[in-house]
Amino acid sequence: MLTNLSIKNYALIDHLNVTFTNGFTVITGETGAGKSILLGGLSLVLGKRADLSSLRVKDSKCIVEAEFEVSKYGLESFFEDNDLDYEKKTIIRREILPSGKSRAFINDSPVTLDILSQLGAQLIDVHSQHQTMRLADNDFQLKVIDALADNEKALTKYRAKLETYQSTLKELNALIDYQDKATKEHEYNSFLLQELNAAPLKLGILEELEEQYEQLNNVEIILEHLSHGQQLLNDEQMGVVNVLTELTQVSNKLAGFGNQYTDINERIKSVLIELDDVANELNLLGDKVEADPKLLEEVGAKLQLLYDLQKKHKAQDIQELLEIRDKLAATVSATENVATDIERKRKELQALEASLTTAADHISKKRSSIIPKLKKQLEDALVELGMASATFQIKLESSKGFKPTGRDELTFLFSANKGSAYGDLKKVASGGELSRIMLTIKAILARYVQLPTLMFDEIDTGVSGEISNKMGDIMQDMGNTMQVFSITHLPQVAAKGAQHYKVYKEEELMGTNTKMKRLSGEERIMELAEMLGGKTLSDSALAHARQLLD
Incomplete structure (x- = not known):
């Protein structure tokens, strides 16, 4: 519900600062007084794009602020999803700067125009004659039927299933695409994997093989050095071991002359033991080293294989080759298992499709059951609005695909006169007829769902006094349960309002200024009399105005 509207510059x-209450509110004023300007300012807080030419004073900013009571609209999730502070009294502000830039705020949090527009659409529904084309829109027509059929919860569950179905279908198509692509590459990937599996891949293997290759490739040099080492240690006359043995004998004789000689003796013995062990090790190594051309060839082949694999896969080391092997193994395995995954996903999709079909059929059944009631309510209401011969044909037919609205194709046809062919509303109904149909539909909807504030912008243009009186009755009745505005030129409608505001212009020093005030008592009688008879107020016009108010 709109509770306050402030417009500056x-x-x-x-x-302009105006406070509104619940119920049916009428807004009147002479042509050109600024009623459309009022709507234009309001449209800014509903998300309409700003126009720099709308600034009254070009070097000052324009500010439009509207306060809404939103507790009945169930908008908590909207605020949460958009990271906004939820307040039962929500304030929307729009600023247009002299530079041409504009800013939008919801409860003082900056927002985009898209978010502002989404919220605005849930707070105020503005109707004028040219906007009644929505009547011909199938989605709007289905919303009307679903409101009467109480399909909201069923549609919510259906759409959740549809989202899962579409996600699963997307996954299935991705698997099929993967299979088509992977099948072509599978043979090559399998060959690469087999090649890597056959290689002696393990961390440190390259260093081991390179060391082994160096040893096998230099057997003669190694044996020569080992022999030379053995000779230096074990030569009978000048061998280090023999010399050290003699030195030990000398140190043994010195050991008895004090601790310092004993320490030297022990150290010399330790060196002898170590050198003797080294001599034995050199002998053993010499026995083990032998030329093995076959093993050298095998080690060389392994090394070359690893070098070739590194080059082929552009790998820096064995670790990268291992990672490539594991990745190929996963790819080959996935390709081999994808057929199983596709079959499992198809079964999953079939189950979801069956569940979706059941849900869609349930929605369709409820729609079909309510259509006769909607048809009767529409036609009965239009009789009161001077369209006694107006009839509708409303049919539902099942479609193959799943849509957010279900599986129904809706045909909503209209005939204004007896004997006239049925056709699309936008083709066979006049502007005045569309206005009355829209008003009727909104009145019916208001009995079943919580509608946003409705603002009817001169939808009663071109209708007779009696019909306008009936239209006023409908809007007045809607005002018993919700907030309804009607911008009107007809006194019969204006007299029905629980609140009456007048838009007017005043000449001031700074120029013409549009203002708005709430009328009461005699002011309202004067306004209605002027609407009935013009500026010159006659007794009959005043009497008629009082009669309308009574």
Whole structure:
């Protein structure tokens, strides 16, 4: 519900601040007084794009602020999803700067125009004659039927299933695409994997093989050095071991002359033991080293294989080759298992499709059951609005695909006169007829769902006094349960309002200024009389105005 509207520096409005209440509110004023300007300012907080030419004073910013009571609209999730502070009294503000930039705020949090527009659509529904084309939109028509059929919960569950179905279908198609692509590469990937599996891949293997290759490839040099080492240690006359043995004998004789000689003796013995062990090790190594051309060839082949694999896969080391092997193994395995995955996903999709079909059929059944009631309510209401011969043909037919609205194809046809062919609303109904149909539909909807604030912008244009009186009755009745505005030129409608505001212009020093005030008592009688008979107020016009109010 709109509770307050403040407009500053917009078109002919210098500063306007108006408070509204629930119920049916009428807004009147002479042509050109600024009623459209008022709607234009309101549209800014509903997400309409700003126009720099709308600034009254070009070097000052325009500010439009609207306060709404939103507790009945169930908008908590909207605020949470958009990271906004939820307040039962929500304030929307729009600023247009002299530079041409505009800013939007919801409860003082900056938002994009898209978010502002989404929220605005849930707070105020503006209707004028040219906007009644929505009547011909199938989605809107289905929303009307679903409201009467109480399909909201069923549609919510259906759409959740549809989202899962579409996600699963996407996964299935991705698997099929993967299979088509992977099948072509599978043979090559399998060959690469087999080649890597056949290689002696393990961490440190390259260093081991390179060391083994060096040893096998230099057997003669190694044997020569080992022999030379053995000779240096074990030569009978000048061998280090023999010399050290003699030195030990000398140190043994010195050991008895004090601790310092004993320490030297022990150290010399330790060196002898170590050198003797080294001599034995050299002998053993010499026995083990032998030329093995076959083993050398095998080690060389392994090394070359590893070098070739590194080059082929552009790998820096064995670790990268191992990672490539594991990745190929996963790819080959996935390719081999994808057929099983596809079959499992198809079965999953079939189960979801069956569940979706059941849900869609349930929604369709409820729609079909309510259509006769909607048809009767529409036609009965239009009789009261001077369309006694108006009839509708409303049919549901099942479609193959799943849509967010279900599986129904809706045909919503209209005939205004007896004997006239049925056709699409936008083709066979006049502007005035569309206005009355839209008003009727909104009135019916208001009995079943919580509608946003409705603002009817001169939808009663071109209708007779009696019909306008009936239209006023409908809007007045809707005002018993919700907030309804009607911008009107007809006194019969204006007299029905629980609140009556007048839009007017005043000439001031700064120029023409559009203002708005709430009328009561005699002011309202004067306004209605002027609407009935013009500026010159006659007794009959005043009497008629009082009669309308009574």
